[in-house]
Amino acid sequence: MSESELIKKAQSGDKKSLAELVKKYENTVYNFAFKICRDPEKAENTMQETFLSMVKSLKQFDGKSKLSTWLYRIVMNHCLMELRKKKYKFVSLDDDENENTAETVIPDWSSLPSDIVENIELRKILDKAISKLTPDYRAVFILRDVNGLSTEETGKITGLSVPAVKSRLHRARSFLRNELSRTLEK
């Protein structure tokens, strides 16, 4: 059965179709929530809230955007609310202060195996670096680079214009690269 058929059936109260939709997107929603809030417990809570919102408002879903875009947006809003409550101190990338300062000699990362990401210490470093980014920069980086969404779709989810997505992506990539560089090259 196609996704639009599943949605129609779920909208008319078919629980089996609703369960199918939840199963189809639970991993995507859980991982996106985790990547934004960097905490498994918060990710589970966000996922539950996201699907509760979906169930509540599914009848209003008009199919003009993808269901995944709609779900990503709910996750985003929920995480933003949570992060605002905590009043974390983020690094501001909106000015040029964090632009690259030219490094005279760039170390060679090509020999770093990508499976070192299984290493707990590296995971801590990755969490720490991305947690410094404000949620909008974090979301742009995750949606665009990690989840492979288009610039336009990323803009729809985050409420940012295409040029704003591009500039945030550029700055987020540089910032994360520089943060990792400082730790990995010690």
Next chain:
Amino acid sequence: MKIEKINCNDVMDHICESLGEELDSQRCVEIKKHLNDCPNCQKYFTSVEKTIEFYKKYNIKMTEECHKRLMKKLGLED
């Protein structure tokens, strides 16, 4: 048309835009040319690619218990 000379600093500032983006502007063509001839910038480019790769590969697996709690919360238990 005036062709801009690209130096390492320009590449540092703009190279990231080239990852996953369309590259047909004159500036991007110049950046590519520079990149081919500059080992330092190639290393920088690789380090940005590796950064993205690390975050891509960092996934967590949703447990069966977590799935069950979700379905229960939604009243959709199997």
